[in-house]
Amino acid sequence: MRYSQYLVNTLKETPADAEVLSHQLMLRTSMIxxxxxxxxxxxxxxxxxxxxxxxxxxxxxDRAGAAELLMPMxxxxxxxxxxxxxxxxxxxxxxxxxxxxxxxxxxxxxxxVITDIxxxxxxxxxxxxxxxxxxxxxxxxEIRPRFGLMRGREFIMKDAxxxxxxxxxxxxxxxxxxxxxxxxxxxxxxxxRAVEADSGAIGGSFSHEFMVLxxxxxxxxVSCDACEYAANVEKAELRKAxxxxxxxxxxxxxxxxPARKTIEDVALFLDxxxxxxxxTLIVVTDGGxxxxxxxxxxxxxxDIKLKNxxxxxxxxxxxxxxxxxxxxxxxxxxxxVGLKLRILADHEVATLGDFVVGANLKDHHLTxxxxxxxxxxxxxxxxxxxxxxxxxxxxxxxxxxxxxxxxGHVFKLGTKYSKSLSATVLDEQGQERPLVMGCYGIxxxxxxxxxxxxxxxxxxxxxxxxxxxxxxIVTLLNPNDEPVAAAAEALYGELLHAGIEVLFDDxxxxxxxxxxxxxxxxxxxxxxxxxxGLKDGVLELQERRGGERTLxxxxxxxxxxxxxxxxxxxxx
RNA sequence: CGGGGUGUAGCGCAGCCUGGUAGCGCACCUGCCUUGGGAGCAGGGGGCCGCUGGUUCGAAUCCAGUCACCCCGACCA
Numbered sequence: 170m171r172y173s174q175y176l177v178n179t180l181k182e183t184p185a186d187a188e189v190l191s192h193q194l195m196l197r198t199s200m201i202x203x204x205x206x207x208x209x210x211x212x213x214x215x216x217x218x219x220x221x222x223x224x225x226x227x228x229x230x231d232r233a234g235a236a237e238l239l240m241p242m243x244x245x246x247x248x249x250x251x252x253x254x255x256x257x258x259x260x261x262x263x264x265x266x267x268x269x270x271x272x273x274x275x276x277x278x279x280x281x282v283i284t285d286i287x288x289x290x291x292x293x294x295x296x297x298x299x300x301x302x303x304x305x306x307x308x309x310x311e312i313r314p315r316f317g318l319m320r321g322r323e324f325i326m327k328d329a330x331x332x333x334x335x336x337x338x339x340x341x342x343x344x345x346x347x348x349x350x351x352x353x354x355x356x357x358x359x360x361x362r363a364v365e366a367d368s369g370a371i372g373g374s375f376s377h378e379f380m381v382l383x384x385x386x387x388x389x390x391v392s393c394d395a396c397e398y399a400a401n402v403e404k405a406e407l408r409k410a411x412x413x414x415x416x417x418x419x420x421x422x423x424x425x426x427p428a429r430k431t432i433e434d435v436a437l438f439l440d441x442x443x444x445x446x447x448x449t450l451i452v453v454t455d456g457g458x459x460x461x462x463x464x465x466x467x468x469x470x471x472d473i474k475l476k477n478x479x480x481x482x483x484x485x486x487x488x489x490x491x492x493x494x495x496x497x498x499x500x501x502x503x504x505x506v507g508l509k510l511r512i513l514a515d516h517e518v519a520t521l522g523d524f525v526v527g528a529n530l531k532d533h534h535l536t537x538x539x540x541x542x543x544x545x546x547x548x549x550x551x552x553x554x555x556x557x558x559x560x561x562x563x564x565x566x567x568x569x570x571x572x573x574x575x576x577g578h579v580f581k582l583g584t585k586y587s588k589s590l591s592a593t594v595l596d597e598q599g600q601e602r603p604l605v606m607g608c609y610g611i612x613x614x615x616x617x618x619x620x621x622x623x624x625x626x627x628x629x630x631x632x633x634x635x636x637x638x639x640x641x642i643v644t645l646l647n648p649n650d651e652p653v654a655a656a657a658e659a660l661y662g663e664l665l666h667a668g669i670e671v672l673f674d675d676x677x678x679x680x681x682x683x684x685x686x687x688x689x690x691x692x693x694x695x696x697x698x699x700x701x702g703l704k705d706g707v708l709e710l711q712e713r714r715g716g717e718r719t720l721x722x723x724x725x726x727x728x729x730x731x732x733x734x735x736x737x738x739x740x741x
Numbered sequence: 742c743g744g745g746g747u748g749u750a751g752c753g754c755a756g757c758c759u760g761g762u763a764g765c766g767c768a769c770c771u772g773c774c775u776u777g778g779g780a781g782c783a784g785g786g787g788g789c790c791g792c793u794g795g796u797u798c799g800a801a802u803c804c805a806g807u808c809a810c811c812c813c814g815a816c817c818a
Contacts, residue, residue, distance in 0.1 A: 181767065181779070182753045186811050196752095206810070312742085312815085430818060450817065469817055486816050500818040527818080554817095646777060681778040688778090699777060709777095 170639070172674040176213050179686050189385040191621035192317030194630050198690050200638075207314025207322030214690070215617075217638035219325065222613050223304050225356050225635060226327045233349040235300035235329055240282045242306055246272035248281040252589045257482070263310045275308035280586045280608060283330040287604055288592035294334045294602075297594065298342055302329030304613065318614035319574065320387065325613040332604045334596060336583075339605040343581050346609045350379055350577050353611065356740050357620055358633025359576070364390050365400040366578065367473050376580040379611075380573030381619040390573045391555050395566025402570070403473045405555035406562040407516070415522040419537030421506070426534045430501025432466040435534055439525060443467040446525045447518055447538070449503040451487040451495060451510070454479055459487060459495055462552060463505060463514035465521065469554040478513065478550050502527040505544040506535055512544065515552040574619045575612075582606040624714075630691025631714045634737035639672040641730055642692040646680045646699035656723065657698040660708070663727040669734055688713070694733060696726060 178199040187193040195201045200215025211219055227237065246264070249255035255262075255274075263275045276282065283301060291299070307326045314322050331342035347363065354361045359381050366378040378401055380390050392399035400406070429435045436443045446466030452475065453459050460479065464470055475484050489500055495510055496503045504526035505512050518540065528535045540546055557570040587593065587604040596602050617636065624631045634640060641664060645657040654675075661673040672692060674683050680699075687695050697709040707720040710729065721729050 178751085178768090179779095180752060184752065185747085185754090188812080203810095313812095315811085432817075448817065452816080464817075466817095472816055475816090484816080486818075489818095492818075503818065644777095649776085679776055679778090679780065681776090681780080684778045686779085697777075701777065 170672050172672055173676050175672070177686075177690070179689055187317065189316045189319065189622070190625060191319065191385070191618040194621055194625060194689075194691075195317055195618070198630065201318065207311060207320070209318065209321060209323075214638050218617050218632070218636050219613060221636040221638070222357060222616050223325070223327070226304065226353055226611055226613070229349045229353045229356070230300075230302050230327070230329060232352075233300070233345045235302045235331075235349075237303060238286075238301050239303050239305060240276070240279050240286075242276055242308070243273050244276045244279075244282055246274060248285055248590075249274060252281050252284075252586060254281070261309045261311065263308050276305075277307055277309040278326075278608075278610070279303070279305075279328055280330070280582070280606075281590065284586040284590045284592050284604075284606070287330075287332055287587070288590060291332060291592070291594050291604065294594050294596045297604075298331065298333045298338050300329055300331040300342060300346075302327060302609075316385065316387075316618075318618045319385075321614065324615070327611040327613060329609040331607040331609070332587075332592075333607075334594065334602060334605065336605055339581060339583070339607055343579060343607050346579050346607065347377065350579065350609070350611070352740065354379055354381070354576065354616070356635050357616055358624060358635065359616070359620055360623055361576065362390070362392065362399050362571075362573070364392070364573075365398075365404050367401065367404045367477075376578060378573075378575050379577035379579075380571075381576050381616075381623065382571055383574050383619060383622040384572055385622055386572035386574040388573050388575055390571050391557075391559075391568040392571065393561035393564060393566040394569055396561060396564040398561055398563040398566075402555050403471060405559075405568065407551050407553065407555055407559055408562050409516045409549075409551070410520045412520045414520055414539065414541075417522055417537070417539040417542050419523040421538060421543050422536045423528050423530075423533055424536055425532060426502075427532045429532075429534075435525065436466065439534075439536070441525065445521075445523075447505075447521065449505055449508075449527055451492050451503055452484050453487050453491060454481040454485075455483045456481050459491065459510055460484075461503070461505060461508055461510045461512045463512065463518045463526075463546070464553055465515065465517045466525075468515065468517065468556075471552060471554045474550075474552050475513075478552065496527070496529040498527065498529050498531050498533075502529060502531055502533060504529050504535055504538075505540075505546070506538060508544070512546050513552065514540070514546045514549050516549050517553065518546075519549045574615065574622065576616045576619050577609075577611040579609045580607060582608055625691070628685075629689035632691045632693055634693050634734065637670075637691070637693050639690075639692045640670045640734045641694045641696060642672045642674060642687050642690065644674045644680075644683050644687055644695055644697045646683070646697065648675060648677050650700055653698060653700050653703055656703055656708075660696065660698060660723075660726055664730060667727050667731045669727075669731060693737065694730060696730065 180197045183193045184196050199212050201209045265273050304327045308323050311322050333339040361381045363377045363379050366376045389402040391405045429438045432443050443466035448464050448466050450462045492500045522539050523537050525536050526538050559568045584603040592604045593601045647653040664671045693713050695711045702708050708726050710719045710721050
């Protein structure tokens with residue numbers, strides 16, 4: 170491709186609304202342009218990389234025995250009503266009506282449609298196992314799209330769905346996908362970890378997330394410093410504390426704590442560490458229950474654990490009015506003593522004695538509080554967020570906390586959708602059996618963004634070869650010098666002939682600008698064609714990563730480049 | 742949805758407080774000059790100052806509303 174005929178509009182300055190590096194660099198290299206919040210056009214330079222990622226995904230999915238298909242983006246409401254998600258999914262589901270006033274939605278994921286295909290097409294266990302995937306534009310009306318392609322509303326996703334006769338088969342399919350994902354992200358040049366995750370709204374029994382380690386990541390993950398255990402913090406299990414509470418030594422005492430509403434304020438006021446306080450969160454559920462949750466003062470509630478424990482779809486902190494009604498005090502003074510609510514407590518609370526809680530009375534707290542003696546708890550459970558230093562649930566190691574970008578997610582779904590949509594096959598005995606499903610997603614654009622997050626320097630992007638928009642850039646320094654221009658043209662032709670993806674910077678620009686642009690665009694190899702080298706019969710070959718320069722005789726350049734490209738495309 | 746912020750040329754910004762015919766840098770176009778790390782000079786094009794309404798002789802500027810975008814939060818009482 171000739172630069173002079175291509176659409177690349179590099180920006181010297183960073184657009185003000187781009188917060189993270191991958192977003193800034195994608196804008197500065199004109200890979201993407203925003204059309205609306207969370208909705209982008211992919212310009213030619215960006216699309217080339219998107220297509221590379223897609224192609225890698227295709228190759229690895231095909232290698233794992235999956236078959237590509239393509240489902241519609243617009244999905245009739247009936248299918249979603251049948252699965253029950255039309256009413257469950259909430260506002261992220263963009264709903265629309267056609268001219269006949271019939272309901273549709275833009276597919277945020279395609280379990281319904283694929284299961285509909287499966288129930289129509291799959292009749293016999295002999296057709297199993299089967300895995301179908303697509304690479305398609307999804308729409309999720311996110312509360313807060315941000316960070317460019319990292320969290321868009323419209324985005325390209327690879328979603329795969331496996332169908333098996335039984336659990337053992339489904340486990341095998343899951344394992345295959347898990348391995349395919351490892352290869353995919355390795356080929357994309359990513360430093361990632363597969364972590365245990367909550368299966369969330371998609372449903373199903375267990376799942377792993379593929380997390381790319383990056384400061385800008387929106388998710389927190391924990392990993393053990395001694396064993397292989399790694400999990401999303403949402404999921405990270407914490408063992409039941411072993412030590413028992415000390416026997417009560419203090420009397421229950423009410424103290425005045427004027428206007429001290431937060432843990433921090435109360436701790437400071439009473440001159441105690443926050444860990445000696447117990448906070449009482451008043452929570453309401455979608456089922457209409459109001460529940461009190463106790464946590465050590467310096468801990469945070471993990472709402473997913475709470476939801477799972479209560480078996481409900483959502484929990485929410487009660488509003489001021491509700492808190493006043495159930496505790497008799499404004500927010501900030503809730504406590505378990507005398508409280509007429511279900512009380513759940515984190516395991517850790519069981520190890521505490523003589524602690525401080527709210528008095529259910531404005532501007533008062535209780536000290537010397539002990540569970541069992543002063544109040545009863547319905548149950549102790551694992552309800553808090555994991556933090557760095559917590560013990561590993563699997564071994565004697567300690568947990569570390571990282572930021573990560575979720576680029577892929579594999580779920581074992583079980584029969585959730587096959588049952589609600591009646592997708593069955595006949596087994597060997599002629600018995601009707603629901604299909605056992607798995608589903609497997611990869612965010613294509615997010616994978617590309619994550620690759621940029623991990624591969625850049627102060628001058629711009631440093632593409633990993635397999636997903637680079639171009640493999641080589643030929644920088645012609647003197648386009649008006651006939652012999653030099655002719656040599657560059659010849660090289661360009663040779664490289665194209667060798668099947669190399671080459672961007673030929675034939676613009677009539679000054680060398681400085683061309684070098685800066687080449688660095689910003691991050692193409693892995695650069696061949697500089699200038700009068701200086703040419704008079705010695707050599708061209709300069711430079712690696713974008715590391716900056717290593719080699720002088721190569723003109724006649725050998727194409728061969729050397731081809732060899733380097735070939736080498737850097739090999740997996741891991 | 743709550744809080745904060747910003748809308749002026751493609752991008753980055755000034756002007757607004759104190760109302761008087763819209764500016765700077767980059768980018769873009771023309772010419773000269775220059776050519777191994779974002780050169781220089783000269784000339785030029787491009788704006789319903791987000792939108793609507795109000796105040797005023799007069800509004801980018803003041804007031805009201807509205808829309809869009811960005812950031813933080815939306816669970817830590």
